[in-house]
Amino acid sequence: MDVRVIRAEHLVRVPWKNGGGTTAEIAAFPEGSSFETFGWRISMADVESDGPFSPFPQIDRTLVVLQGNGIELDVNGVPYRLNRTSPKLSFSGNDTTACKLLSGPIRDLNVMTRRGYFEHRTRILGAGVMLLSEGTRAAFLVPMDSSFDVTLDGVIYSLQCFDTMRLGNTQELIQLSGSGRAILVEIA
Incomplete structure (x- = not known):
């Protein structure tokens, strides 16, 4: 089983070109690919301005x-409000998109897949048992608001808020223990 924990504190944050925030790449395929050549990419961004x-x-x-x-995203002229109760939105990178902060800066997780080559699914999870979806090539688990213990193959991995656990393709039961929520990203 190929499992790797990526600590949030070790992510290298770089400023955006427009100065509106910073971003840190968690993982990309192929490794070392550019914005023009990635098949999929997962990153974490700090948004500080509209x-x-x-x-x-x-x-x-x-x-x-x-x-x-x-944050409120304007996607092709249609507003979508994202917050703790409704935290995610999927949209096309072709769409004209802008953001407006609701009340202060945010941190977000961005998942991007190249259409026709890869697709992704996201699920928000709490404590319990989970299985990866059939056809998943790689999966990533990120605690959103508290720490989590993840038990896989009898090994316990402790994740702090915003750490990332990279899972390979496994059909084993995965036990989650914690009091908050985590986001699961599956790449197929």
């Missing part, structure tokens, strides 16, 4: 609010 999103033609995207009071 502004436009960069276009990503032929990319399917999901944005998940991890921390903060929320």
Whole structure:
């Protein structure tokens, strides 16, 4: 089983071109690929001001609010409010998208897959037992608001808030213990 824990404190944050925040790549395929060549990419961003999103033609995207009071995304002129009770939205990277912070900065998780080559699914989970969906090539689990213990193959992995656990393709039962929520990202 190929399991790796990526600690949030070790992610390298870099500023956006427009200065509206910072981002840190968690994982991409193929490793070392650029924005023009990735098949899929998962990153965490700190959004500090309102502004436009960069276009990503032929990319399917999901944005998940991890921390903060929320954000309103304007996708092709249609507003979507994301907050703790409704934290995620999937949309096309072809869409004209801009954001407006609801009340202060946020941290979000961005999942992007190249259309026609990969697809992704996201699920918000609490404590319990889970299985990965059939056809999953890689999966990532990120605690959103508290720590989690993840038990897989008899080994306990302790994750702090915003750490990432990368799972390979497993059909084993995965036990989650914690008091908060986590986001599961599956790449197929």
